[in-house]
Amino acid sequence: MRHDFYLAWRYLRHHRTRSLILIASLGLLITLPLALHRILDAGEALMTARAKSTPLLVGARGSALDLTLSALYFNAAHPPMIRMADAEQVAATGWAEALPIYSRFRVRGQPLVGVTLDYFDFRQLKPVAGAPLAMLGDCVLGFEAAAKLGLKPGDPLLTTPENLFDLAGIYPLKLHVAGILGRSHTPDDEAVFLDLQTAWVIEGLGHGHTAVTEGGGMTPRIAAVPATNIQVDQTKLLTYTEITPENVGSFHFHGDPATYPITAVIAVPPDQRATTLLRGRYLAPLNSVQIVDPAATTQSLLQNIFRVGALFDGVLLLVGIATLLIVALVFALSLRLRQREIDTIVLLGCSRLTVLRLAAAELVLIAIASSGLCLLLLALVRHQSTELVRHFVIP
């Protein structure tokens, strides 16, 4: 047996290109369905855990899935906005704690998420470096976001302008990285968190600028405002693009904060009764706001994903059978090509059974190498499963 494997090894090593192609084909063939199931299982675990840890979501009426994906996974699909007043209404019922979320923006590819400080307690997110949010203009980074952006506490982070050509639009704001959150293995790791008010400053609803001068000399560029007799020298009205302890006092908001936009509200009822009462409140079909159960929404999404997964399994099975048939054909043809060699070893006294054993040893070595490749790839998939889930499973 030892000699069989030695000879098989020498043969495969001599024809290494052919052997490697065979090993890679079989390895991938075994790996693909296993990796798919590994990713789907990890995705299911990740999505289910996240959804189960979020009792209820309040958001604009429309797609429950978009609302869930936006509020839980901060994905790029933006559901219609609701108002801050909607969060206040949830809190006012007394049936749930309300945690507003505003996740419209992104910064260098990472989601920029406006929250209140309660969100960090609710998700049990604590800084492992630096400090929590303390001042307008501060941000804290999820663990992965900090790594991807290459930032540490104390570093600045400039937000991305929404529209380069809209001079009246949203200007970039230089954020101050206050801290880095510990790894949570959830989408929070990818996010850049800031206070809701800072998010509204980025939105353009609040701003800070130098003092408005009254009276003063007129220049050609001065605009007169007759009603108040305040003359604004626009050359001196500088809007701050960075919030510092020196200028934070000048930041202010215009309009009623209750009308300010948010993406969703996480509602945390204390018990089942409060949950039922709160859900009943949003049942009216004309209500512009809906309440959804993220676990149920996620479950229906997962069912669809697993249905696609099952289809993929079927396709892979067919591809697998076809590949095995091709491998068998290649092997049979290779034996025919090796007929001279087989004749030689038979003349040397080798029995037909030994010829079969030698061929079997080659197959066993290829199977072992393919399995090794499969295990290696599966280990990689396992190591990168969270990343892969975010790329391929979470829409």
Next chain:
Amino acid sequence: MIRIDDLAFSYPGSGFSLRVPDFAVSRGEKVAIIGASGTGKTTLLKLIAGIVTSQHGAIEVDDRAIHRMSDSERRNFRISRIGFVFQELELLDYLNVFDNIVHTYRINHILTLDAEVRRRARALAEDVGLGGKLGRMPRDLSQGERQRAAVCRALLTEPGLLLADEATGNLDPANKLRIVDLLVRAADRRGATLIAVTHDHELLPHFDRVVDFAQFHA
């Protein structure tokens, strides 16, 4: 040593037939067989080696009746008692020279590849001038060197009977003489019997007896 009596053989479905009424070779004798192509010289060697079996007649080697043995008995007898150098030498391209020489030991469970066999393989290679090329692959050897390696493979089991089928067919004159000399010396050293099929008449003086295959019915 070898006695053939009233042998008849034909390949099924072909017009080829071979008849050998009487043929004998003494122990230690070195016999050259000459004759036209297609007359059955190679077939005779295969019959003696038990690779093919006759339809009629008797073949005895060392007083053992080859024609009465089972397939596995014939194979085991051939492995342990007969060394065969083929017309179209076949060194395996994926094994180096040393592995080719000891290959018979790796594919036959009745032989054991131990330290003594390995030592003997190295000594044989040294003897034929391949001592420094044991790690080389067959493609890196000249035709003569490959043939010498094939002879080493045939001699490694220390056979009492050496069969050589056109062992010098593809070689230049110098290498032809070297291979024949090698076979004759090996047979002399071991007291082995040598039967060689050849077309080269200048090699015939190296043999004790020359048999013209024309005397047999073909």
